[in-house]
Amino acid sequence: MPWPSHVAQQEGFLALDHTPHIELAGGDERVHAALDRFMRNLSVRTGVPFDRNFPGTPDGPRLVIRCASSGLRVQKLEEDESYHLAVAQTGIELAAPNPLGIMHGLETLLQLVQAGPRGWVVPYVQIDDVPRFAWRGLMIDVSRHFMPLDALRRNIDGMAAVKLNVLHLHLSDDEGFRVESKLCPKLTQLASDGLFYTQAQMRELIAYARDRGIRVVPEFDVPGHAVSWLVAYPQLASGPAPHGLVRSQRDDLRPPLDPTQEATYKLLDKVFGEMEALFPDAYFHIGGDEVNGKYWDNDANIQAWMHAHNIKDDHALQTYFTQRVQKIVQKHGKQMEGWDEILDGNLPKDSLIQSWRGAQSLADAAKAGYKTVLSAGYYLDLMYPASQHYAVDPMTGPSATLSAEEKSRIIGGEAAQWTEYVTPEILDNRLWPRLGAIAERLWSPESVTDVSSMYSRLAVLSRNLKWLNLQHIEGSRKMLGRIEDDDMPPALLETLATTVEPVKEYNREKTQVYDVEAPLNHLADAIPPESDEARQVNALALRAVHDPSVRQELRTWFTKWRENDAQLEPYLATSMLRQPLVPLSKNLSALGTLGLAALDAIESGQPVTAEKRKEQLAEVDANASYNAEMLIAVVPAVRALVEAEPASR
Ligand code: ACM
Numbered sequence: 001m002p003w004p005s006h007v008a009q010q011e012g013f014l015a016l017d018h019t020p021h022i023e024l025a026g027g028d029e030r031v032h033a034a035l036d037r038f039m040r041n042l043s044v045r046t047g048v049p050f051d052r053n054f055p056g057t058p059d060g061p062r063l064v065i066r067c068a069s070s071g072l073r074v075q076k077l078e079e080d081e082s083y084h085l086a087v088a089q090t091g092i093e094l095a096a097p098n099p100l101g102i103m104h105g106l107e108t109l110l111q112l113v114q115a116g117p118r119g120w121v122v123p124y125v126q127i128d129d130v131p132r133f134a135w136r137g138l139m140i141d142v143s144r145h146f147m148p149l150d151a152l153r154r155n156i157d158g159m160a161a162v163k164l165n166v167l168h169l170h171l172s173d174d175e176g177f178r179v180e181s182k183l184c185p186k187l188t189q190l191a192s193d194g195l196f197y198t199q200a201q202m203r204e205l206i207a208y209a210r211d212r213g214i215r216v217v218p219e220f221d222v223p224g225h226a227v228s229w230l231v232a233y234p235q236l237a238s239g240p241a242p243h244g245l246v247r248s249q250r251d252d253l254r255p256p257l258d259p260t261q262e263a264t265y266k267l268l269d270k271v272f273g274e275m276e277a278l279f280p281d282a283y284f285h286i287g288g289d290e291v292n293g294k295y296w297d298n299d300a301n302i303q304a305w306m307h308a309h310n311i312k313d314d315h316a317l318q319t320y321f322t323q324r325v326q327k328i329v330q331k332h333g334k335q336m337e338g339w340d341e342i343l344d345g346n347l348p349k350d351s352l353i354q355s356w357r358g359a360q361s362l363a364d365a366a367k368a369g370y371k372t373v374l375s376a377g378y379y380l381d382l383m384y385p386a387s388q389h390y391a392v393d394p395m396t397g398p399s400a401t402l403s404a405e406e407k408s409r410i411i412g413g414e415a416a417q418w419t420e421y422v423t424p425e426i427l428d429n430r431l432w433p434r435l436g437a438i439a440e441r442l443w444s445p446e447s448v449t450d451v452s453s454m455y456s457r458l459a460v461l462s463r464n465l466k467w468l469n470l471q472h473i474e475g476s477r478k479m480l481g482r483i484e485d486d487d488m489p490p491a492l493l494e495t496l497a498t499t500v501e502p503v504k505e506y507n508r509e510k511t512q513v514y515d516v517e518a519p520l521n522h523l524a525d526a527i528p529p530e531s532d533e534a535r536q537v538n539a540l541a542l543r544a545v546h547d548p549s550v551r552q553e554l555r556t557w558f559t560k561w562r563e564n565d566a567q568l569e570p571y572l573a574t575s576m577l578r579q580p581l582v583p584l585s586k587n588l589s590a591l592g593t594l595g596l597a598a599l600d601a602i603e604s605g606q607p608v609t610a611e612k613r614k615e616q617l618a619e620v621d622a623n624a625s626y627n628a629e630m631l632i633a634v635v636p637a638v639r640a641l642v643e644a645e646p647a648s649r
Contacts, residue, residue: 001457002163002440003448004108004129013121014087016042016113019054020063021091027067030099033211035065038106045113045467046120062091071099074280075215077411081165082130085109087122103213104129104163111161111464133394135373135412136442137166137217138435140427143173143228144516145419146195151427153208157468158432160212162439162461167209168217168285168414174227174246174254175516179218183274184232184267191228191245199278206280217337218279221287222268223257223321229267230255236264238295238302249420249513255295259321260305269328276332283352284329289339291318319345326351340365354414363398366409374413378438380430381418383504383529386437386458387451389415393441413442420514425479426525428472433528436461459532472528479526483578488571493578495564496585497523498533500630508629523581524629534633541637544599545644551599554637558599561634562592580628587623591638594620598641607648616642 024035039050072079083101085108086093094105108129112122138159140147156167171178177187178196188196197205206216222229227242234241237255246254257264276284293314296302302317311317322338322345329336330348337352340361345351353365353372356379365372377392394410402410415431415438422430436458440448466473484493502508502524512518537557544551565585572578572585594616601608608616620642624635 001111001436001454001461002443003445003457004127005132005445006126006128008126010088010124010126012089012124013116014061014089014092014124015116015119016061016122017048017119018057018060019050019052020061022052022063022065024065025067026069027065027099027102028070030071030211030213031065031067031102034099034103034106038110041110041467042113045110045464046115048120064091064093065102066093066095067099067102068095068097069099074282075100075165075210075213076282077134077215081134081163081213082128083108085125085127085129087112087125089124092122100165100213103160107161107163111461131163131443132445133410133412133442135166135414136164136439137168137373137412137414138164138431139168139170139219139375139414139416141170141173141417141419141422142178143170143176143419144514145423146176146178146193147419147424147427149197149201149205151424152205154469154471155428155431156205156209156212156214158428158435158465158470159214159439161465161468162436163213163443164435164439165213166215166217166414168219170219170221170418172220172228173225174242174251176245177228177232179275179278181271181274183270186232187229187271189232191231193245202278215281216279217281217283217285218275219285219287219337220272220275221289222325223259223264223318224254224289224291225287226257227254229257233267236261236267239299247517248515249509250515254292256291257321258299258302259296259317259324260302260309265324265328268325269331272325272328273332276329276334282335283337284332284334285337285354286322286325286329286342287339288318288322288342289356291341293317315344318342322347343368343370352411356416359392359394359397359399362394362410363402363406366399366402366406369409371409371411373411375416378413378415379418380415380434380529381420381422382506383502384434385530385535386434386455389434390437390441390449390451390454393446395446413438421508421520421525423520423525425471425475426520428470429476429526429528432462432465432470432472433458433530455535476526476528479521480523482521483523483526483575485575487574488568492564492568492571493523495560496568496581496588497527498531499537499561499588499632499634500527500584501531501534501633502527502529503626503629503631507626511626512629522577522628527630531633534637537634538636538640541595541640545602545640548603551603554641555596555599557634558592558595558638560592561588562596563589564592565589583625584627584630584632587625587627588632588634590623591620591632591635594623595638595641598638598645601645602641605646608645609648613642613645613647616645 043050080097081100083096083105085105096102177191180198181187230237238258239255322342326336335350340355349369353370355362356375358376362374374394
């Protein structure tokens, strides 16, 4: 995962029990680093010591790597990432025009390694692989919750494993300014709570990412989401200056920058100039999203300025601002990227539009002549299942009717991880249960759409990512352990935990407002976004309607749910982390009872009156309510069975 563009598998396996003879030609220092990393990862994965310094036996297999060029010092969008990988009796051959292809090919090779009856092996295979899209990104919001470097590094390793190539860091927002400015140190002194990356750390992180074929694109969100700037420079606020950094969803004072003051552009020129030198990538993201115009409407000076300059409304004022900022970005040698609100800005055509409010803006941007990437549909903070993200294709929907030339401007997509409810402890468990599916959508051919194949490969990926030290499984386990503490049998909580999911979309903020200082240590934080068990049980229930052979398995599940509450309940009252689970556990038990009754009705063939069915469905609904920021994800199974009960005439 992602599935290659061309694969031909052959009968047989190459034994890989010790370090092969390595021949390496061409490339640059990244190819050597990638090979060393491959050996290390292979050793960790297999428990066998692989090392370039251990020469293999003379008649052992060979690993031949040929890289035709050294690639660019600053990785570019346009570079060739293709590779050819052949595994045969004589050994392994990996060839690529560019170091990026070698890195991708080694990741593929690592995924192919498996335990055979007589040792570790790689299947004979011929792969010719090339990405469908050049921009395959992940945005991480490090402003709402700061993400320490080790969390970023391990997730960069994960990105490389699934061939993602852009890490977009959302570095400033109302909650904090997260990278050191030497020219304007007040930004981090006053507006970061001490949580920020030094420039030296950022340089190291960029080098780490580059070594793995990943570009780092910085975002400094202006003119909205800019309270951190204004904590340091209050005189640049539109309307009253903010009281301080935003700490909670309830803080309603979030003025944008004042676009009518020259001092605003002087500051941006200074800081963006510094940051454009720090971040080598060709693109520089200026945000531009969700500007709240009421601050402009209510500021007499801004209104007077707009009148004097014949700027008719807030939209036109943002356009003016974006055009000024674009010139600053360009002056320092970069291409500007922004969220899709900047689309109407009559910008130079080398600007890049990130579509987030819906796929229409992707098509609109391409039509208007801009390069564009899709993030609508790839928002990981909305807690959708992997299948839903997997179904989102940049080239379908409104883009489908574009001309070939317009389509060529759609250069990829980007998953987005906003972190209002995500701490470093939670991050991996929000990303990895689904990110592989998005990575595949952006790399693999459009025809690769089989959802059950995706899920089975995603499960393998998920297990193997632990060898890269990703914490999605282990972190979740630890957090569940915190809730269980030392006084309860783990299986009881697990029965509940595996049937629930965090609420979707923006529903969490309705019951638990976002607060920087609120602990995120609840069951909703510990569980993955998607329940694998629920997906299985829901599919099983649909089958059970027609297939009696799977009904016994369903009965086992339903009985387990029904019985669990009585055993779990005594433990719930004794801990504040468990008390909120009381209604959820009761509801699960009731759903088990309802599921068993529905199976009885189906098996007995006893007709059920419309009245009775309505009652049962109402009962299903009553037990499906959100509790403790979670929903019971197995409700569809029970509902499907109630609906399948034989009807009386
Ligand atoms: C965004 O989600 N406000 C870009």
